[in-house]
Amino acid sequence: MRPSPAEIVRTLVAGRLPALVHLAQRPGPHQARHVTDPDGRVLLLVPVVSDLAAALVPPDGDTEVATVLDVLDLPPAAGAPSLGRAWVSGWAARLDGDEARRAAVDFATVQPTGDLLDVGTRFHLHRFEVVEARWERAGATRRIDPDAYAEAEPDPLHAVEAELLADLADHHGDQVGAYLRTRLGRTGSEAGGPPRVVRIDRYGLLVSHGRPGARRRTRLAFAAPVADPAELARLLHPMLCPRAAGRA
Known part of the structure; x- marks a missing residue:
């Protein structure tokens, strides 16, 4: 979607x-x-x-x-x-x-x-x-x-999209990178660095990945559109806090 x-x-x-x-x-x-x-x-x-x-x-x-x-x-x-x-x-x-x-x-x-x-x-x-x-x-x-x-x-996320992307990159970089590698079917390190989220909308994430000079973009869709930033936070919680999600 x-x-x-x-x-x-x-x-x-x-x-x-x-x-x-x-x-x-x-x-x-x-x-x-x-x-x-x-x-x-x-x-x-x-x-x-x-x-x-x-x-x-x-x-x-x-x-x-x-x-x-x-x-x-x-x-x-x-x-x-x-x-x-x-x-x-x-x-x-x-x-x-x-x-x-x-x-x-x-x-x-x-x-x-x-x-x-x-x-x-x-x-x-x-x-x-x-x-x-x-x-x-x-x-x-x-x-x-x-x-x-x-x-x-x-889109209910557009107004805060820049802040969301900065937060994912600055405070959850390792967790996001590991989650995206799993979703993209990639293992190990990459010459171009880990995959990263470059856009977020109510339907999903747009991810940049690949080698320098040959970066690709892939959409990862949510199961359903999110209504607001609070719902997005709940949806992303297992990705950002996998240990806490596993104990839930």
Whole structure:
């Protein structure tokens, strides 16, 4: 099992990575703080006095502006592959009143910030429903069905993936190496060093192994998708603490 393209796009645009905003017939791009709400709609937190705020003012007679959010994955560790780039687009409109207050709660759930207290004065929230989504990786671009995008869920481990990988490498290196050798059917030492986990998602581990200059990557799937970091910790406990697991 592995993440679907729709899940990858939802993960990339969830709000944990930096983003650029492109607006139709406007200068840009613009850096922006953003998240997605439970329905996958994009929320932009925009300073009232900014180039982006000025660009988001609709033309006369309109209430929305054609908007594209552009997010590039940042590999969580050296040697880790990128998940690629996501582009989602729709028609952004400014939120006011109760709508803005409910959207601020959705924003805070993903990315808490004190600036949300100033929505309506120093900041405005803009929102758009995704009507087109694309996923770009390894030079190829794939269109994602908007309904599949809306139904997908962001990966619950993506926000803490870098910390998880660092912990495995720094504090459990010997145990992880032994476990991975067993799963990969390898024995003894390797010229390229022990196998190591380079990415983690809710479906499994991506492992780098092999000789220098000929490293390979292999996915090791979990028996079932994990729901959160706590469930991942329980799943990995036998690998990290084999003696304790054997006494259980």
